[in-house]
Amino acid sequence: MTAMLRLERVSKSFVMHLQDGKVLPVVSGVSLEVAAGECVVLGGPSGAGKSSILKMIYGNYRCDSGRILVRDRDETVDVASAEPRRIVRLRRTTLGYVSQFLRAIPRVSALDLVVAAARDQGVAADEAEARARGLLGQLNVPERLWSLPPATFSGGEQQRVNIARGFVGDHAVLLLDEPTASLDARNRAAVVDLIQTKKRRGVALIGIFHDEDVRDRVADRIVDVTAFAAAAAA
Amino acid sequence: MTAAAYNFAYLDEQTKRMIRRAILKAIAIPGYQVPFASREMPMPYGWGTGGVQVTASILGRDDVLKVIDQGSDDTTNAVSIRKFFQKTAGVATTTATAEATVIQTRHRIPETPLQAGQVLVYQVPIPEPLRFLEPRETETRKMHALAEYGLMHVKLYEDIARHGHIATTYAYPVMVAGRYLMDPSPTPKFDNPKMHRSAALQLFGAGREKRIYAVPPHTEVVSLDFEDHPFEVNRFEQPCALCGAEGVYLDEVVLDDRGGRMFVCSDTDHCETRQAAGHRGTMASPIAAGEGGRRAD
Amino acid sequence: MPTDEAPLLMARGVTKLYGHRIGCQDVTFDLHAGEVLAVVGESGSGKSTLLSVLSTRAEPSAGRIEYRMRDGVARDLFRLNEAERRLLLRTDWGFVHQDPREGLRMGISAGGNVGERLMAVGERHYGRIRETAIDWLGRVEIDESRIDDTPRAYSGGMRQRLQIARNLVTAPRLVFMDEPTGGLDVSVQARLLDLLRGLVADLGLAAIVVTHDLAVARLLSHRIMVMRHGRVIETGLTDQVLDDPREPYTQLLVASVLT
Numbered sequence: 001m002t003a004m005l006r007l008e009r010v011s012k013s014f015v016m017h018l019q020d021g022k023v024l025p026v027v028s029g030v031s032l033e034v035a036a037g038e039c040v041v042l043g044g045p046s047g048a049g050k051s052s053i054l055k056m057i058y059g060n061y062r063c064d065s066g067r068i069l070v071r072d073r074d075e076t077v078d079v080a081s082a083e084p085r086r087i088v089r090l091r092r093t094t095l096g097y098v099s100q101f102l103r104a105i106p107r108v109s110a111l112d113l114v115v116a117a118a119r120d121q122g123v124a125a126d127e128a129e130a131r132a133r134g135l136l137g138q139l140n141v142p143e144r145l146w147s148l149p150p151a152t153f154s155g156g157e158q159q160r161v162n163i164a165r166g167f168v169g170d171h172a173v174l175l176l177d178e179p180t181a182s183l184d185a186r187n188r189a190a191v192v193d194l195i196q197t198k199k200r201r202g203v204a205l206i207g208i209f210h211d212e213d214v215r216d217r218v219a220d221r222i223v224d225v226t227a228f229a230a231a232a233a234a
Numbered sequence: 235m236t237a238a239a240y241n242f243a244y245l246d247e248q249t250k251r252m253i254r255r256a257i258l259k260a261i262a263i264p265g266y267q268v269p270f271a272s273r274e275m276p277m278p279y280g281w282g283t284g285g286v287q288v289t290a291s292i293l294g295r296d297d298v299l300k301v302i303d304q305g306s307d308d309t310t311n312a313v314s315i316r317k318f319f320q321k322t323a324g325v326a327t328t329t330a331t332a333e334a335t336v337i338q339t340r341h342r343i344p345e346t347p348l349q350a351g352q353v354l355v356y357q358v359p360i361p362e363p364l365r366f367l368e369p370r371e372t373e374t375r376k377m378h379a380l381a382e383y384g385l386m387h388v389k390l391y392e393d394i395a396r397h398g399h400i401a402t403t404y405a406y407p408v409m410v411a412g413r414y415l416m417d418p419s420p421t422p423k424f425d426n427p428k429m430h431r432s433a434a435l436q437l438f439g440a441g442r443e444k445r446i447y448a449v450p451p452h453t454e455v456v457s458l459d460f461e462d463h464p465f466e467v468n469r470f471e472q473p474c475a476l477c478g479a480e481g482v483y484l485d486e487v488v489l490d491d492r493g494g495r496m497f498v499c500s501d502t503d504h505c506e507t508r509q510a511a512g513h514r515g516t517m518a519s520p521i522a523a524g525e526g527g528r529r530a531d
Numbered sequence: 532m533p534t535d536e537a538p539l540l541m542a543r544g545v546t547k548l549y550g551h552r553i554g555c556q557d558v559t560f561d562l563h564a565g566e567v568l569a570v571v572g573e574s575g576s577g578k579s580t581l582l583s584v585l586s587t588r589a590e591p592s593a594g595r596i597e598y599r600m601r602d603g604v605a606r607d608l609f610r611l612n613e614a615e616r617r618l619l620l621r622t623d624w625g626f627v628h629q630d631p632r633e634g635l636r637m638g639i640s641a642g643g644n645v646g647e648r649l650m651a652v653g654e655r656h657y658g659r660i661r662e663t664a665i666d667w668l669g670r671v672e673i674d675e676s677r678i679d680d681t682p683r684a685y686s687g688g689m690r691q692r693l694q695i696a697r698n699l700v701t702a703p704r705l706v707f708m709d710e711p712t713g714g715l716d717v718s719v720q721a722r723l724l725d726l727l728r729g730l731v732a733d734l735g736l737a738a739i740v741v742t743h744d745l746a747v748a749r750l751l752s753h754r755i756m757v758m759r760h761g762r763v764i765e766t767g768l769t770d771q772v773l774d775d776p777r778e779p780y781t782q783l784l785v786a787s788v789l790t
Contacts, residue, residue, distance in 0.1 A: 017779030018786060059768055061775040084754045084768040085566055107725060367636070380614045384651030388636075388643045391650065394657055395640055395679050460657040 003033035003071075004173050004204035005057065010066035010080070012052055013230060025230030026052045030066070032223050036172070039195060039205040039218045044225035050208045053225065054175045056080075057206070058097045059087040070095055070173055092120055098166030099177040102150060102158040110153070111136065111146040114164045121169040128168070135164040139190050160187060167194050174198060176207030180214050192217050243290040243323040249273055253291040253446070257437060260448035265410025266378070267361050272444040282315055282340060283441030285357030289338050292353060292437070293319065298326045300334035305342040305483065305500030312340075329503050341404075343425040345482050345504040348434035350451065356419045358440040361447065363407045363417035383415045386458055394463055403468065409456045410449055424467045424483045429455040474499045475517035477508035537599060539564045539705060539737050540585070545594035547577075547584050553761040554580035558594070560756065560766070564704060565735040569752035569769060571742060571784070577761035578741045579709065585739060586626055586707045587616055601704075621651050625698030625706035629713040631690035634697070635682045641668060641693055642678040648701045667696040671726060688719035692726065699730065706731075708740040712747055724750050745788050749773055757781045 007030050014024040027049040034040045042050040055061040057068055059079045068079040072094045077086060079095075091097075108116070111132055118128035136146055139160040145153060150161050163179050176195070180188045188211065195218045198205060209215040215222070241247065249271075256270035275283040293299065299319055303312040307329040315338060316327050328334050331344040338355040348354060364374045367385045377383065386407050393401045406423035410416045418429060419438060429436060429449060436449040449455060459465040473480045475496040482504065484497040496517050499505035509518065538561035547554035555577035562568055570578045583589040585596060587608050597605045601623060611619065620626070628634040635644055645664040646654075654660055665675050671692035682690050691711065698706060711727065712720040728751055731738055740751055748755055748769060755772045757765040757780070765778040776782045 014775075015777070017782045055774070060770050062767075062771060062777070084771075085563055087768055088566075088753045107722065367639075376613070376617075380617060382617065382651065384647060384649075384653075387650040387655070388639060388647050391643050391646055391657065391660060392640055395642055395661075459655075461655050462658050 002035060004036050005034040005071070005206065006067075006069045007032050007053075007057070008067040008069070010053070010056060010068060011064045011230065012049070012056060012061065013064060027225065027228040028230035030225075030228045034173070034204040034206050036202040036204050037199050038220045039199055039207070041215050041219040041222045042206065042208050042225050043215075043222045048225040048229065050225050051177060054097070054177050054206070054208065058091070058095065058175055060097075094172045096166055096169060096171030096174045097177065098163055098174060098179045100159050100162065100179060100181050102162035102165075107149055109147045110141065110150045110161045113150065113161060114168050117165040118168040121171070123169065131168050132164065135168055135194075136161070138194070139164055140187055156183065156187070159183065163191060163194070167198070172203055174203055174205045174207075176205060176209070178208050178210060180209060180211055188214055240322045242295075243293045243319065243325075244276075245273065245287065245290045249287075250291040253287055256446045257288065257291065257448065260437070260446050261435070261450050263414070264449055264453050265414030265416040265447060267445040267447045269444055270446050272441045275441065277314070277318075279442040280359060281311060282338070282357035284439030284443075284446070285338050285340070285355050285441075286315060286318070286439075287441060288355045288437050288439035288446060289319065289336060290323075292355075293323055293325060293336060295323075295325065297335045298328050298333055300328050300331065300337045300503075301339075302337065302342060302344070302501075302503075303340045304485070305344070305504075306502045308502065330507070331501075331503050339421075341420050341422065342483065342500055343421065343428040345479075345499070345501045346507075347428075348432055350433040352434040354432075354434050354436045356421070356436065356438045358417070358419040358438045358445070359442070360405075361417060361419075361438065361440040361443050361445040363405075363415055378414060381413065383409075383458075386415055387460070390458060390460065390463075394460070400459065400463055400465075406465075407458050409454075409458065411453050412456075414447075415458075416447065416449075416455075422468070422483060423457065423465075426455070426457045426465070427467060431455070470497065472497055473515060474505060474508075475515040477505045477513045477518070478515040479504065479508055479513070536563075537603075537605070538562060539566075539599050540739075541595075541597040541605065542585065543595045543597075545581065545584055545596060546592050547580050547589060548592040553577070555584070555758070556761045558756075558763055560763075562705075562737055562739065564737055566754065567731055567736075567738045567740065567752045569740045569742060569748035569755045570758060571745060571748050571755060572758035573743060573784075576758040578743075578758050580761070581758070582707055582709055582739065582741045586624070587611075587620070598705075621648050622701045623703050623705065625695075625703040627691075627694055627698055627706060627708040627711050629710040631682065631687070631694040634694040635690060637682050640679045640681055641673065641685075644682065644693060644697045645700050648697065652701060663700060667700050668693075670699075670730070671696045686719075687715055688723060691715065691723055695727065695730070699734065699736075702734070704737060706736055706738045708738060708742075710742055710744075711740065712742075712744070720747075727751060745773060745785065757784065 010030040011028040012026040016022040016024060030053060042053060044050060052061055056063045063080050070077050070079060070090060072090050077090050079087060114132035115128045118131055141157055141160050150158050180191050192214055253270055256268045260268045275286055277283060301312040301316040303309040319325055320327055331346040336353045340357045362374055364377060364385060367389055368374050390400050404420050404422045405417050406426055408416050408418055408426060431452050433451050435451055438447045457465040470484045474484060476498050479499055483500045485500045486495055486497055488495050540562040543559050545558040546556045558581055570581060572578045584591045590609060596608045598608050599605045642661060642664040645667050646660040649660050649663060665678060668675060668678060673689055673692055682693055712723050742748055752769045755769045756763050759780050765772060765781045773785055776785045
């Protein structure tokens, strides 16, 4: 397959056992492909299952049926059926996830958080630090904050630290879960630049962007998720 | 009741046989603590009931017995044990190390090197060297069984960490025949090297704890240490004030309440023998020569 | 299959019965080098029983547990002789107790506590033992100046960190942890978890962490096993099980915590 990422007839529903086993259908029959250097944007109203699709690709949600194939160097991994430790490895080598929410770790500085994300992928220490500094600068995180743990940062600052974490590595497939939500115009533009750079380097990106301006500037294709709407159970 | 009413050496023959079996086993497994059915003795625990039972079990009518407490033949404990065997076994007793065939001791090993055929019997209060580090007997037995002795070094580590050197000066742990960790009883570590390859048989009896162990003649006895903190015996700065002996274990004797003191041989027999041979220390009185020199005070 | 793909620990049908009462039943899983597995469940779920059996503190009533020794050969843990088993316990394994008093020698200095395993495997150079102890105290953020204090003079958090250092000094490949943050204040827990997370990642340790605290599982583990009534009812990638729980009981468990 030339695609870096391919979903084949993926379906997902939630069974809510605490609510008498109520079945909550999410999506059904999702099939799509993302090639290297391409940015695919998931479209559709909120609640259509965009975020769930990203979470299934990342292995964070299970899927009921179908396959989620990710090219991991010379291998192809089916996230839907892979062993947990294979997914852990896939996330380290190939599959990145950028959300707007930072899971802050106590006592670790913003810079170290970003460096660690690169180091996890095997980037050399010097190189990781250089990249981290470059990204934090590009995302307008004031330098005086770099040595502080982000727990006390504003929401926007935390979000940008997290974006830096997501972009600092060499993941070949990046999942973008509304990374620009609530950013100002200047920072939105910075994120758009980062995405363009990744595309030029052949990274396959798939994401959710509510901001139409950003979406239009990064998207090669828009896949309307409403097409995969699952039939609601009674 | 007269002395004649006792069996020879107080214990009945069945008990002696039981203890001898324990002793034989102990000799066969150097350093290993053999349990035995310790008997009530007509003296309190802590007064050497283990050593007394061992001595009683090995004593023959021809034996010559010497008993020392610290290094001395004339302290209460030594005198009473000597009298005990005089009364119950009628054996000859002596204070001269060279003349004794069986020597029972509480702390010291005589300065005069022991010879083949002699037996040194130690009174042991606590036979288990790991006791203070690991209170569970089930666990310490397992540690002996598997020769897991790292914990003993933890004790020595603690010494160095606290005092800058290994501060354990008595009951200093040894490895016997490269296999069993052994507590040499309250013996000063000064005497540890005398255990190593001694020509005499060394037997250890712990009455309260019901254990017997042994070091057969010519057995390796190595004091534990660290590569960078090797085992060392304490050195005394001056010779014995009475007999002038050097390289022996000295006791401090306070002479008055103005700080006057002297250092003299802890081994009284050794000291007296030397004085009888004409050796003099700095504080020896000219008339104190000969028999009973130190007791003439 | 290449050797590094062979599991470190293999549990097959592990069952422990106490008379008619079930401790744990039919537990099967593989643990690979560098993998952190959280075993979660309420008290009485069998997670602690499972930990005792896996760490050879209790014998299973049925089932088999194999461990790949340092020489690469997988051995049945309950066919090891006592000497081999104990050697494993103090070299290639660690065990972090909830109550550090169970895992430390309270009357021995911090340095002695850390050095014990080294001495147990034959280290006989005081200077080197001390140097290693100082290095490890540093790694668990205990000031060097406290090396000669006994753990009695330490706070709960420090004791727990000391217990961790004492376990890791021989570079074990597998560490068992029983509610490692259990008895600690919330603020102290966060610091300890952070430290543990870092050490586990840096050293590439495999770990089996028993906890009732899903936050601990989320932060430390790659994979999770949910236990109930002695059985494993759900297992998978940690964030998957916690974010998309499938079993009714797991959904209840996840729903009952504030996140």
